[in-house]
Amino acid sequence: MSALTLATRDSSTMVRRQLKRLVRYPSMTVQLILTPVVILVVFVYVFGGALGDGLGGGRGAYIDYVVPGVLLMAVATAATGTAVMVATDMTEGVIARFRTMRISRASVLTGHVVGAVVQQLLGMAAVIGVALAMGFDPNATAVEWLAAAGLLTLFVIAVTWLSVALGMRSSTPEAASNAPMPLILLPFLGSGFVPTDSMPTVLRWFAEYQPFTPVMETVRGLLLGTPIGNSAAIATAWCIGIAAVSYLWARHTFNRT
Known part of the structure; x- marks a missing residue:
């Protein structure tokens, strides 16, 4: 059996392990879905009228504006759970047991x-479903929906590799839960909830040049x-760059432990 075949087989086994973990412990998945949904509801129904007036269309205009920001917040929130799971494996001896087995290192x-x-894509699908029920009214074609889904998937992969690297570098699961926290602030410190041209100069500069x-x-x-x-080219470059650096960081850390 070739090395590629072994790596593929072992990777599929490890993927099944993670998916079974999500099924057996659904509380984290539910929390990661509920947090962005609650934020969406609060911003639309509490602040949406006033903020939407600034966009020239009331609450309906605001829900259209805010959904992309909430989607990225869902990804940033899920990064915490990923970092905790990785740190748990690293600190509870599971990885050490895997090292004694004839499995591909990359599969872990x-x-x-x-x-x-998979978890994050399901979470974003739930957010979009709730947003549509609340009045979100996209006018995208099927091709544009696919392009948006492709970019969001690329973004999810980038943030996931970053959270894996952060989890591996954390000494405890508790420390890992705090490491990705700054990511949750980036939609707020960007164009996620209000246009950047409404911000003070220094904050506007940061908001326009940060990756979210x-x-x-x-x-x-x-x-x-x-x-x-x-924006599309810049977004793609950010996603690829973050994914590549985080992958190399995670692999280097894993090989050293």
């Missing part, structure tokens, strides 16, 4: 990443027809 990380990506903003602007443009400009 692959299992975490694929399992987390071009992703949100691209998704917003694909689903709602707003101008995209060069």
